[in-house]
Amino acid sequence: MDYVAYQLCDNDASLSSRGYNYLKKHYADPDLSLKTVSEHLHISSNYFSSIFKKAMGDSFTNVLNQIRMEHAKELLLSSNKKILEIAHAVGYTDPHYFSFCFKKHFGESPNEVRHVKRR
Numbered sequence: 057m058d059y060v061a062y063q064l065c066d067n068d069a070s071l072s073s074r075g076y077n078y079l080k081k082h083y084a085d086p087d088l089s090l091k092t093v094s095e096h097l098h099i100s101s102n103y104f105s106s107i108f109k110k111a112m113g114d115s116f117t118n119v120l121n122q123i124r125m126e127h128a129k130e131l132l133l134s135s136n137k138k139i140l141e142i143a144h145a146v147g148y149t150d151p152h153y154f155s156f157c158f159k160k161h162f163g164e165s166p167n168e169v170r171h172v173k174r175r
Contacts, residue, residue: 071097072111075104076119083123086147090116124148125161132170139166 075093082088093116094104108116124146131142143154159165164172 068107069111071099071104072108075108075116076112079120079123083120083127084145084147086144086149088120088147121157121161125158128154128158128166129162129169132166142166 075097078093078096079088085092090101090105094101097104105116108119112119114122128142128146131137131145135142137145139155140151143149143151146154148154148157155166158169162169
């Protein structure tokens, strides 16, 4: 690999990493989107989407949902917050949609996960 190609790959990895770190820090923002992260990095949405998927092995939306779901499960198991509060804490404005996404992701509803904890 020549030097220019190496620099481009290194830059793409750095941008992907910076984008992922931004997601980890701002996942609770309901307005977080591919566009907002791209603007933060000063690159186009299409370019960021492409390099992010290549580096992470999954789409921006799937990675964001994964981060949100893991934090939601953590809150369910470590607090007595209401489902509505947890939904808002991880970036969902609609608690019903949050519950739908949670069940799709984990195969159990937030209440079922919480119930298992209390046994």
